[in-house]
Amino acid sequence: xxxxxxxxxxxxxxxxxxxxxxxxxxxxxxxxxxxxxxxxxxxxxxxxxxxxxxxxxxxxxxxxxxxxxxxxxxxxxxxxxxxxxxxxxxxxxxxxxxxxxxxxxxxxxxxxxxxxxxxxxxxxxxxxxxxxxxxxxxxxxxxxxxxxxxxxxxxxxxxxxxxxxxxxxxxxxxxxxxxxxxxxxxxxxxxxxxxxxxxxxxxxxxxxxxxxxxxxxxxxxxxxxxxxxxxxxxxxxxxxxxxxxxxxxxxxxxxxxxxxxxxxxxxxxxxxxxxxxxxxxxxxxxxxxxxxxxxxxxxxxxxxxxxxxxx
Amino acid sequence: xxxxxxxxxxxxxxxxxxxxxxxxxxxxxxxxxxxxxxxxxxxxxxxxxxxxxxxxxxxxxxxxxxxxxxxxxxxxxxxxxxxxxxxxxxxxxxxxxxxxxxxxxxxxxxxxxxxxxxxxxxxxxxxxxxxxxxxxxxxxxxxxxxxxxxxxxxxxxxxxxxxxxxxxxxxxxxxxxxxxxxxxxxxxxxxxxxxxxxxxxxxxxxxxxxxxxxxxxxxxxxxxxxxxxxxxxxxxxxxxxxxxxxxxxxxxxxxxxxxxxxxxxxxxxxxxxxxxxxxxxxxxxxxxxxxxxxxxxxxxxxxxxxxxxxxxxxxxxxxxxxxxxxxxxxxxxxxxxxxxxxxxxxxxxxxxxxxxxxxxxxxxxxxxxxxxxxxxxxxxxxxxxxxxxxxxxxxxxxxxxxxxxxxxxxxxxxxxxxxxxxxxxxxxxxxxxxxxxxxxxxxxxxxxxxxxxxxxxxxxxxxxxxxxxxxxxxxxxxxxxxxxxxxxxxxxxxxxxxxxxxxxxxxxxxxxxxxxxxxxxxxxxxxxxxxxxxxxxxxxxxxxxxxxxxxxxxxxxxxxxxxxxxxxxxxxxxxxxxxxxxxxxxxxxxxxxxxxxxxxxxxxxxxxxxxxxxxxxxxxxxxxxxxxxxxxxx
Ligand SMILES: Cc1ncc(C[n+]2csc(CCOP(=O)(O)OP(=O)(O)O)c2C)c(N)n1
Ligand code: SF4
Ligand SMILES: [Mg+2]
Numbered sequence: 001x002x003x004x005x006x007x008x009x010x011x012x013x014x015x016x017x018x019x020x021x022x023x024x025x026x027x028x029x030x031x032x033x034x035x036x037x038x039x040x041x042x043x044x045x046x047x048x049x050x051x052x053x054x055x056x057x058x059x060x061x062x063x064x065x066x067x068x069x070x071x072x073x074x075x076x077x078x079x080x081x082x083x084x085x086x087x088x089x090x091x092x093x094x095x096x097x098x099x100x101x102x103x104x105x106x107x108x109x110x111x112x113x114x115x116x117x118x119x120x121x122x123x124x125x126x127x128x129x130x131x132x133x134x135x136x137x138x139x140x141x142x143x144x145x146x147x148x149x150x151x152x153x154x155x156x157x158x159x160x161x162x163x164x165x166x167x168x169x170x171x172x173x174x175x176x177x178x179x180x181x182x183x184x185x186x187x188x189x190x191x192x193x194x195x196x197x198x199x200x201x202x203x204x205x206x207x208x209x210x211x212x213x214x215x216x217x218x219x220x221x222x223x224x225x226x227x228x229x230x231x232x233x234x235x236x237x238x239x240x241x242x243x244x245x246x247x248x249x250x251x252x253x254x255x256x257x258x259x260x261x262x263x264x265x266x267x268x269x270x271x272x273x274x275x276x277x278x279x280x281x282x283x284x285x286x287x288x289x290x291x292x293x294x295x296x297x298x299x300x301x302x303x304x305x306x307x308x309x310x311x
Numbered sequence: 312x313x314x315x316x317x318x319x320x321x322x323x324x325x326x327x328x329x330x331x332x333x334x335x336x337x338x339x340x341x342x343x344x345x346x347x348x349x350x351x352x353x354x355x356x357x358x359x360x361x362x363x364x365x366x367x368x369x370x371x372x373x374x375x376x377x378x379x380x381x382x383x384x385x386x387x388x389x390x391x392x393x394x395x396x397x398x399x400x401x402x403x404x405x406x407x408x409x410x411x412x413x414x415x416x417x418x419x420x421x422x423x424x425x426x427x428x429x430x431x432x433x434x435x436x437x438x439x440x441x442x443x444x445x446x447x448x449x450x451x452x453x454x455x456x457x458x459x460x461x462x463x464x465x466x467x468x469x470x471x472x473x474x475x476x477x478x479x480x481x482x483x484x485x486x487x488x489x490x491x492x493x494x495x496x497x498x499x500x501x502x503x504x505x506x507x508x509x510x511x512x513x514x515x516x517x518x519x520x521x522x523x524x525x526x527x528x529x530x531x532x533x534x535x536x537x538x539x540x541x542x543x544x545x546x547x548x549x550x551x552x553x554x555x556x557x558x559x560x561x562x563x564x565x566x567x568x569x570x571x572x573x574x575x576x577x578x579x580x581x582x583x584x585x586x587x588x589x590x591x592x593x594x595x596x597x598x599x600x601x602x603x604x605x606x607x608x609x610x611x612x613x614x615x616x617x618x619x620x621x622x623x624x625x626x627x628x629x630x631x632x633x634x635x636x637x638x639x640x641x642x643x644x645x646x647x648x649x650x651x652x653x654x655x656x657x658x659x660x661x662x663x664x665x666x667x668x669x670x671x672x673x674x675x676x677x678x679x680x681x682x683x684x685x686x687x688x689x690x691x692x693x694x695x696x697x698x699x700x701x702x703x704x705x706x707x708x709x710x711x712x713x714x715x716x717x718x719x720x721x722x723x724x725x726x727x728x729x730x731x732x733x734x735x736x737x738x739x740x741x742x743x744x745x746x747x748x749x750x751x752x753x754x755x756x757x758x759x760x761x762x763x764x765x766x767x768x769x770x771x772x773x774x775x776x777x778x779x780x781x782x783x784x785x786x787x788x789x790x791x792x793x794x795x796x797x798x799x800x801x802x803x804x805x806x807x808x809x810x811x812x813x814x815x816x817x818x819x820x821x822x823x824x825x826x827x828x829x830x831x832x833x834x835x836x837x838x839x840x841x842x843x844x845x846x847x848x849x850x851x852x853x854x855x856x857x858x859x860x861x862x863x864x865x866x867x868x869x870x871x872x873x874x875x876x877x878x879x880x881x882x883x884x885x886x887x888x889x890x891x892x893x894x895x896x897x898x899x900x901x902x903x904x905x906x907x908x909x910x911x912x913x914x915x916x917x918x919x920x921x922x923x924x925x926x927x928x929x930x931x932x933x934x935x936x937x938x939x940x941x942x943x944x945x
Binding site: 003004005006007009020021022023024052053054056058061066068069072073074075076077078079082084085086087088089090091092093094096097114115117118278282283284285286287289290292293294298300301302303304306307310311 | 338342533534535536537541544545546548549551553554556573574575576577578579580581582584585586588589590592593594595596597599600601602603604618619621622626712715716717718719721723728729738739740741742760761762763764765766767768769770771772773779780781
């Protein structure tokens with residue numbers, strides 16, 4: 001018998017279950033793109049038959065990090081840049097949990113960049129949503145790793161001299177097995193992409209364009225946007241790494257010129273997830289490790305039985 | 312200094328296999344009924360460099376290095392192969408012999424490999440003259456040649472062991488058994504041949520004039536030889552820890568390695584990750600999801616863990632971190648021991664510290680206190696840290712096998728089951744009041760685990776309300792802060808009352824003079840106290856392990872009971888003495904310091920000397936510091 005009966009529980013899920021019944025109300029500014037992420041998750045999760053207590057949402061620090069204050073699941077609001085290592089470990093501890101990590105562009109591509117690269121490389125079976133508003137929102141508008149070159153802010157008063165980071169290409173090179181970009185202004189696509197990302201077995205990275213009307217006034221609101229799967233002007237095979245790389249590069253190049261490309265960029269359903277790889281080399285238990293601590297009949301090995309080598 | 316002890320030093324290049332040779336020889340001595348203690352000297356240079364391992368063996372318990380040593384096996388440095396580098400490094404081959412002479416006691420025995428160390432070099436040392444002066448007994452043997460004749464050159468260590476056994480009048484039985492356990496086939500045959508050949512050659516060709524012989528002893532129970540790192544790893548296993556995340560760094564790597572090698576067979580998970588921030592964050596994440604988890608590092612890596620450590624404090628996520636100190640600041644001296652990270656471990660991370668810190672002083676304590684760290688962390692939902700050092704990490708000592716014969720304790724402490732969650736307090740929307748200060752007992756609010764029905768809540772590093780929402784209301788802030796801090800007071804009480812004392816005492820119950828120490832300096836202090844009492848001084852000692860919450864009652868009683876005290880620690884700024892004064896707010900005029908920070912641990916004689924200097928100095932100020940620099944002998 002499982003100690004975690006919310007997991008896989010068969011029941012009707014009410015759409016409102018993911019909205020906290022009591023405070024807090026979101027404190028995001030009116031018009032903030034972060035609402036779009038929240039909404040797409042609130043729709044995607046019940047449509048996938050998930051209930052709030054089988055989901056763990058792990059966030060970083062930023063306006064974006066407040067996501068799990070307003071999404072009623074198990075939540076862990078961690079520290080700046082560190083959502084991924086916390087999320088990864090929770091998934092290894094209990095692979096049956098649905099683990100979603102989320103945070104800002106500063107959080108994920110800047111201070112937490114190392115974790116992002118390695119989580120993608122290892123292909124952990126988690127969903128990673130980056131609220132990309134091309135700015136540091138919470139700390140009041142400083143330049144972020146994705147801010148366009150020339151972007152002026154209080155800390156780059158003459159305009160940023162740095163070329164922005166390429167989130168999609170970097171993720172592809174690092175090894176992510178599902179990579180998409182969506183935008184808060186495109187709720188239907190966003191919901192579908194989030195659903196696919198959650199369903200994907202492996203590291204699913206969603207670069208979610210979230211406009212920040214408060215601090216990034218110059219930036220476009222990501223309209224009009226183009227869905228590369230819908231538009232006749234674009235065609236690529238999402239399973240083809242080279243084609244994906246090419247269109248990702250173009251997408252990153254044109255964003256700051258005002259063309260907002262979105263959609264699925266790369267999907268690799270063949271690559272085993274990290275837990276599968278680890279299991280294959282014999283370093284991952286068959287049963288979720290967390291279950292063992294609640295199993296009164298579990299046998300626990302003792303150091304006493306290791307002493308032969310010391311005698 | 313004891314006459315009936317052997318301190319055998321095997322010296323050679325750091326790639327000469329002296330580790331495994333010495334490990335086996337130590338086991339052979341242990342099996343013969345002796346108590347053993349090993350000390351590993353690390354070369355200060357990265358490439359090659361000469362090094363040694365010392366084994367101290369005696370009938371009575373040994374828990375420290377001795378002063379100097381009495382038997383040298385100098386193998387010659389096989390790493391000295393690049394003639395062009397001689398200009399920089401001089402002649403390396405001779406160093407295992409030449410660099411070890413200063414500490415060799417009178418009457419000592421020397422074997423050196425004349426197959427590697429040239430006659431001219433030895434002449435330059437004036438070895439004959441010095442041997443005469445010090446009554447050393449020198450045995451030049453062609454160990455390399457002997458090994459080559461019967462097997463391969465690399466087996467010259469075996470020849471050295473055979474010769475050692477002959478000169479010490481030891482039987483070969485245990486050495487043979489250990490060889491048979493470790494190898495087989497032709498290799499075993501060749502090694503056994505070499506062992507016997509060396510043994511017989513020495514017996515046939517030499518008349519022994521030295522007095523030194525292997526001591527004899529008997530154990531009441533079966534023994535195991537293990538290191539502080541083994542003890543910490545085994546404590547974690549028996550506490551039910553099955554998740555470790557880490558990034559290699561000397562000397563913490565030992566614990567990480569031992570657990571990584573054992574966990575797969577125990578259904579556990581080990582993760583080597585991208586950096587130490589990740590390592591600590593993974594341990595927090597795994598613990599949050601219901602697993603007993605740990606991480607650890609040495610100084611620099613632990614610095615990176617600072618923020619995740621604070622997150623564990625604020626979210627009340629149980630976790631155990633181990634910190635294996637080496638000489639700092641910064642990269643410092645990576646392979647040298649020091650006790651200078653105490654303040655780092657006590658206070659790193661923003662805000663008021665809310666953690667438990669234990670500093671075990673010997674191998675048994677390392678095991679016990681690692682288990683205790685897990686028990687307390689999970690009972691009280693608080694991070695617990697075990698701080699130790701390069702010395703405790705690497706030294707081996709024999710322990711009764713029965714010591715480990717106990718039940719594991721995988722219990723998750725104050726964690727609820729789904730049934731218990733049904734009875735617990737929830738808000739109107741059904742969110743679990745995980746940080747409920749109203750029904751918290753001893754400050755502990757029981758927790759749920761993700762995936763449990765009826766347990767959802769938010770964990771956050773921000774100050775939060777009972778269900779975990781970010782909350783800056785002043786009353787809530789004060790309630791939550793006081794509740795978290797109350798746990799520390801309860802832990803202090805529990806450590807005082809219920810658990811066996813984690814402090815260790817040496818010497819008579821009553822004495823005029825007190826020595827206070829912590830961590831791995833314990834062994835040398837214990838021996839110094841014995842010697843001082845034998846010499847007629849009235850001295851006792853306490854070795855303190857409870858750093859946070861601090862062992863207030865016991866240290867107060869100790870200091871009240873003596874006229875004066877000396878605090879012995881391996882650092883330059885008297886961190887532990889500072890902690891005592893901070894915690895107790897008095898006794899500043901009673902305490903002096905004995906400090907050593909040259910990269911080598913204390914020898915008992917240095918502590919005796921520190922005591923004498925302190926007492927002899929009539930004008931000393933209350934906060935006087937005696938520094939051992941350079942150390943006697945090294
Ligand atoms: C270690 C650390 N450094 C700095 C900060 C301050 N800080 C909080 S959020 C943030 C950046 C937020 O930008 P982003 O991650 O893009 O999130 P957004 O607010 O835009 O959603 C910074 C610098 C912090 N909390 N911790
Ligand atoms: S500052 Fe920007 S990112 Fe933050 S809530 Fe306001 S609009 Fe959203
Ligand atoms: Mg941002």
